[in-house]
Amino acid sequence: MTLRADPDGIAPERALVFEVVGSVGDFYSQVGRIQGLEFLLEDDAVIEPDDDFHVVQNNKGKEIRSEKPVGGRLYMAMPDMRALGEILRLWDLFRQGQAMPWGFAPWGTLFEMLNDLRAWGPQDRVLPETLEYWRERVAERPDDPVRFEVELWFHERAERRAQAIGSVEGQLTELGGQVVSSSLIEPIRYHGLLIDLPPDQVRELIEHPDVALARLDDIMYLRPQSLASIAEPEELGESAVPPQQAKPEGDAIAALLDGVPVANHQRLVDRLILDDPDDYSARTPAAKRSHGTSMASLIVHGDLQAGEQPVGRPLYVRPIMVYDAAADAETTPPDRLPLDVIYLAVRRLLEGDGGEPASAPTVVVINLSVGDLNRPYAGRISPWARLMDWLSFRYRVLFLISAGNVRRWLPVRDFATTADWAAATPEQREAAVIAALNSEKATRSLLSPAEGLNAIAVGAWHADEFASAPEAFHLKDPFPNGSMPNVSSGVGLGFRQTVKPDLLFDGGRELVRASEDEGHVWLTVDPGGNYAGQMSAAPDGGGTGRLDVQRRTVGSSNATALITRSAIRIYDSLVEAGYDIPRTHAAVLLKALLVHGATWGEAGSKLDEAFGPGGRDWQRHRDNISRFLGYGRPEIDRVLDCTAERVTLFAYGEIEQDAQDEFAIPLPPSIEGSTELRRLTMTMAWLTPINARHQQYRSATLELLPAGDKSYSLAVGRASAQPTHIAINRGTLSHCMFEGESAVAFLDGGMLKLRVACRAQAGALDDRVPYAVAISLETEVGSGIAIYDEVRAAVQPAVRATAGAA
Numbered sequence: 001m002t003l004r005a006d007p008d009g010i011a012p013e014r015a016l017v018f019e020v021v022g023s024v025g026d027f028y029s030q031v032g033r034i035q036g037l038e039f040l041l042e043d044d045a046v047i048e049p050d051d052d053f054h055v056v057q058n059n060k061g062k063e064i065r066s067e068k069p070v071g072g073r074l075y076m077a078m079p080d081m082r083a084l085g086e087i088l089r090l091w092d093l094f095r096q097g098q099a100m101p102w103g104f105a106p107w108g109t110l111f112e113m114l115n116d117l118r119a120w121g122p123q124d125r126v127l128p129e130t131l132e133y134w135r136e137r138v139a140e141r142p143d144d145p146v147r148f149e150v151e152l153w154f155h156e157r158a159e160r161r162a163q164a165i166g167s168v169e170g171q172l173t174e175l176g177g178q179v180v181s182s183s184l185i186e187p188i189r190y191h192g193l194l195i196d197l198p199p200d201q202v203r204e205l206i207e208h209p210d211v212a213l214a215r216l217d218d219i220m221y222l223r224p225q226s227l228a229s230i231a232e233p234e235e236l237g238e239s240a241v242p243p244q245q246a247k248p249e250g251d252a253i254a255a256l257l258d259g260v261p262v263a264n265h266q267r268l269v270d271r272l273i274l275d276d277p278d279d280y281s282a283r284t285p286a287a288k289r290s291h292g293t294s295m296a297s298l299i300v301h302g303d304l305q306a307g308e309q310p311v312g313r314p315l316y317v318r319p320i321m322v323y324d325a326a327a328d329a330e331t332t333p334p335d336r337l338p339l340d341v342i343y344l345a346v347r348r349l350l351e352g353d354g355g356e357p358a359s360a361p362t363v364v365v366i367n368l369s370v371g372d373l374n375r376p377y378a379g380r381i382s383p384w385a386r387l388m389d390w391l392s393f394r395y396r397v398l399f400l401i402s403a404g405n406v407r408r409w410l411p412v413r414d415f416a417t418t419a420d421w422a423a424a425t426p427e428q429r430e431a432a433v434i435a436a437l438n439s440e441k442a443t444r445s446l447l448s449p450a451e452g453l454n455a456i457a458v459g460a461w462h463a464d465e466f467a468s469a470p471e472a473f474h475l476k477d478p479f480p481n482g483s484m485p486n487v488s489s490g491v492g493l494g495f496r497q498t499v500k501p502d503l504l505f506d507g508g509r510e511l512v513r514a515s516e517d518e519g520h521v522w523l524t525v526d527p528g529g530n531y532a533g534q535m536s537a538a539p540d541g542g543g544t545g546r547l548d549v550q551r552r553t554v555g556s557s558n559a560t561a562l563i564t565r566s567a568i569r570i571y572d573s574l575v576e577a578g579y580d581i582p583r584t585h586a587a588v589l590l591k592a593l594l595v596h597g598a599t600w601g602e603a604g605s606k607l608d609e610a611f612g613p614g615g616r617d618w619q620r621h622r623d624n625i626s627r628f629l630g631y632g633r634p635e636i637d638r639v640l641d642c643t644a645e646r647v648t649l650f651a652y653g654e655i656e657q658d659a660q661d662e663f664a665i666p667l668p669p670s671i672e673g674s675t676e677l678r679r680l681t682m683t684m685a686w687l688t689p690i691n692a693r694h695q696q697y698r699s700a701t702l703e704l705l706p707a708g709d710k711s712y713s714l715a716v717g718r719a720s721a722q723p724t725h726i727a728i729n730r731g732t733l734s735h736c737m738f739e740g741e742s743a744v745a746f747l748d749g750g751m752l753k754l755r756v757a758c759r760a761q762a763g764a765l766d767d768r769v770p771y772a773v774a775i776s777l778e779t780e781v782g783s784g785i786a787i788y789d790e791v792r793a794a795v796q797p798a799v800r801a802t803a804g805a806a
Contacts, residue, residue: 001083002695003031003040003074006380007120009189009693010077012153012217014084015120020072020113027072027113036106040076073124084119091117122210126222131209133224133374134202145196147180149337150213151221151383154189161191164218168193171213175201183340187394188386189692194225194337226338226384228321228370229331230259230291230557235529237538237551240304242266248314251362253586254568255316256299256561257345258369259292259330260284263317266548267537268293271300273316275359277348280319284330288323289539291330294553295369297537298561299568303506304535304550305465311568316360318345321370338372339384343391350395364397364571364586367564368455369557371404371447371490378445381495385452386692392454393687396770398587399455400564402556403501404447404490407525410512412436415521418514426480433478433487433512433523434610441491441627450501451494453698453732454687456591458563460486460507460556461633464534472531475511478523483602485628486510488525489556492627495697498731499723501556501630503598505563508533508554528554566636567594573640585652589772592685593650595735596774597638598631604721619724626723631735638776646778647788649795655702655758657765662707665752665775668790671714672750673743676783679776680716680738684756686771688732694762700769701761704734707753714752714777716740752777 007015020027031037078084090104094111111117130148137146150168155161161184172178177197184191197205197213205212205222213222247270260281263274299315302308320341321330332338344353346366352358368388375382388399414432415421421429437444450457462479478487485491485504494500509532512523526532533552540546567590574581574589581589607625614621642648647668655661671678688700706712716738718725728734758769779785 001040001076001078003028003076004695005074007075007220008380009695010075012120012220014078014081016076016078016084016087017116017118017120017124018074018076018114019116020074021115022072022113024072024074027074030113031110034106034109037110088117088119122214125214125219126205126209129374130222130224131206134206138199138202138206142199145177145198146202147194147196147225147334149223149225150193150195150219151223152191152193152218153220154191164191165193167216167218168213171216172197175212177201181336181340183337183343185339185343185387188383188390188690190339190383190386192337192339192383194335224374226372227332227334227374228338229324229327229329229373230321230370231327231329232288232290232541233527233529233551233553235551236541237549239546239548240550241548245310246312247271248310248312250313252314252316252360253362253571254299254313254365254367254564255318255349255360255363256292256295256367256564257318257320257342258295258367259321260289260319261292261296261317262286262289262537262539262547264547265293265297265537265539267297267301267550271310271314272296273314273360275316275318275348278319280322284319284323287539287541287543288330291321291369291557292317292319293539294536294551295367295557295561298534298558299367299565301536302562302565303465305467311565312572313568316349316363318349320345332370339387342368343387346391346395350397362583364583365564365567365590366397366399367560368399369402369560371402371450373447375448376404376445377448377451377494381451381697382448385449385495386690388449388452389454389688389690392587393689393767396584396587396687398567398591399452400560400567401450401452401455401457402560403450403457403459405460405488405555405557406444406490407488408443409522409524410436410440410487411520411522413520416516416519418516418521421476421514421521426477429476430479431610434606436523437487437491437628438611438624444491446490446492446494446500450490453495453498453690456503456563456594457494457501457630458556458560459489459491459501459504459630460510460554460559461504462486462509463506464508464532464554466509466532466535466552469509469531472511475513475526475531477509477532478512482509484606485603486525486554486556487512487523492630493623494731496730497623497727499626499630499727499733502733503563503595503630504633505559506534507556507559508552510554528552534558563594569636570594570639585770585772588685588687588770589650589652591733592683592772592774593639594634595631595685595733596634596648596681596683596776597636598634598735599737600625600629600632600721603629604632608721619726622724623727626727631723631733642788643781644786644788645781645783646776647791648774648776649791650772650774652770652772654768654770655756656768657758657760659758661756663754663773665754666791666794667713667746667750667752668777668785668787669750670785670790671779671787672746674779674785675741675743676779676785677739677741678714678716679778680712680714681776682734682736682754683774684734684771686732686769688769689765689767691762696762698732699760699762699765699767701729701759702734702769702771703729703757704773705755705757707755708748708751709753711744712738712752713744713746713748713750714738714740715742715744
């Protein structure tokens with residue numbers, strides 16, 4: 001028996017639900033102090049701070065955080081029905097005011113911290129967000145069936161799964177509903193249905209959420225329909241004749257899963273490999289193919305305002321969205337589960353389908369600039385994120401996923417009126433916006449699947465190449481000096497408090513418009529256009545058939561596309577340098593190198609000052625900065641090019657449970673005894689297998705550790721402006737910077753000795769784990785120390801793998 005943060009992997013008939021009064025963190029702390037109940041705590045328990053997640057209420061069209069936190073629930077997997085019945089018996093005795101039997105006194109202390117204890121039931125299946133979703137849908141379309149998802153408990157045996165579906169279908173028939181589509185993905189233990197239910201039956205569920213479907217034992221959750229939806233831009237764009245540029249050559253190494261692009265746009269013609277087996281092109285008018293066209297353009301060309309050369313390879317594009325005329329938006333197909341659409345798309349891409357070979361087996365990076373609008377991350381990993389993690393490891397591919405854009409109104413309580421807002425200095429407005437974002441972070445979390453472990457989640461940095469942007473009287477730049485995330489960019493942390501988003505990258509300058517209500521100012525963001533944003537190819541919204549239209553947009557989708565472009569550039573630079581990177585390790589190496597140049601920079605200093613001194617709570621203070629900045633904004637050129645004072649080395653391999661790989665890197669002789677400022681940057685990335693049945697979920701934990709002198713013979717200490725040493729060990733990325741300037745003598749024979757250690761975390765680890773390490777050593781520019789030449793001359797193959805305890 002253990003207390004767990006989510007019920008995945010628990011048998012439904014043996015699941016106990018603990019409703020906690022007050023802080024879940026305090027509850028765990030108290031359990032740890034009760035002698036005899038220590039066994040209830042899971043290994044390496046990580047508890048989200050309670051103020052991370054709150055109920056969101058609607059106020060005159062503006063969604064605000066209430067003071068009511070999301071109800072704390074913990075789950076216990078019981079070994080058998082007898083044990084479950086015994087604990088419920090103890091709970092009944094407690095509620096009746098009776099003393100606990102001899103030997104069970106600690107349980108009485110535990111029960112004092114609970115509001116309820118029960119077997120899994122209707123109130124667990126119908127989530128608060130589902131009730132809100134039903135209310136909104138019935139209010140919007142009172143006569144139409146309501147479409148939502150049923151997530152079933154996963155059963156191992158096929159006949160038991162068939163029985164579960166039969167039970168749900170039978171109940172639906174009685175209620176006048178139907179199954180629209182279904183999905184079974186065994187590796188991640190997912191079994192879901194998309195269903196329609198008549199509005200009167202949904203009203204009955206709203207009023208009495210303990211009847212009908214909510215009482216079926218085979219149902220785990222009733223959820224809002226998963227939906228990625230991107231509204232069509234209002235700006236029509238402008239025409240521009242593109243310059244003549246070389247056509248792409250070679251194999252595609254990057255894929256885009258997105259909307260249907262205008263493949264014959266002058267910026268994209270002959271540059272895309274369009275694979276549309278579902279014929280989504282027929283369901284999406286050419287004038288409405290905005291998002292896929294923009295993403296493809298940004299990957300191929302970057303921000304057109306920068307005038308960069310296109311990437312030299314074709315881009316594989318698989319449409320996963322269609323046009324919804326009612327919403328005037330591109331959406332995931334309304335009659336299918338997005339999970340299933342992406343699962344089948346990636347299988348076709350990398351494995352093949354229906355006897356056909358893989359459509360693009362050379363792809364190692366997949367761009368997914370969409371997220372589930374109905375499922376912001378709230379502590380439990382989503383099936384969609386589990387799928388991304390499994391696909392990453394199964395196919396050795398890197399997903400680059402947008403953190404999502406939270407475009408609800410932001411309350412800024414430092415200003416009472418819009419006149420006060422307009423009269424304030426830029427510095428005052430910036431400080432107020434930062435304070436507001438910090439206050440509202442609970443309602444501005446990542447959109448699933450960005451919380452997953454193996455992928456890189458990308459947030460939007462407040463930057464673009466619009467060199468001579470006009471100033472709009474009705475809009476303000478919240479961060480006129482840049483160096484900050486966009487206001488709408490989704491914030492972390494991720495699953496089990498991993499550093500998320502992993503990276504921030506240029507997503508266009510997002511301007512804001514102010515209104516006033518409830519005694520203070522509210523801000524909403526502008527989607528880009530005449531005054532800000534990144535330029536990319538666009539369809540002809542006027543319907544005249546032009547193929548040279550371009551338009552400015554902003555958002556984390558743009559940032560993800562530009563990171564994908566950077567991944568292609570890094571890959572090609574390695575190829576041009578003569579490196580033959582195997583397909584099995586290209587994704588994990590790119591993962592490490594994309595992050596390797598990341599720092600918090602000036603944004604870290606701003607947030608550190610704005611959020612106040614860390615003091616004794618320094619770890620939480622630093623985590624709070626990490627949720628906005630991740631590892632920071634990477635300088636891709638630092639990875640592409642070395643300088644005389646900087647050298648970057650990389651290695652990759654596979655490692656198994658309880659093994660160690662050791663590396664010995666020669667240190668440049670010129671820095672021995674030097675007092676020049678030195679920086680050591682170490683990045684390790686890996687792709688972990690997952691265990692969807694285990695609470696720890698992440699099967700492989702890797703650590704990058706000193707193999708000799710703990711100061712690396714450089715007298716360097718850990719820099720403060722970065723995620724904590726605890727945070728970087730929670731996911732599948734470890735990125736850390738060390739600095740120092742004391743004169744030292746080299747140890748370990750003048751070698752920088754490192755070791756990669758692997759241990760299992762979620763049961764037995766049967767797979768070998770691919771990983772990559774990137775190491776940079778540098779001194780200040782102008783130091784005159786030829787680090788690059790000295791290390792290059794001395795470096796020799798110095799890798800040995802040894803088996804043993806990590």
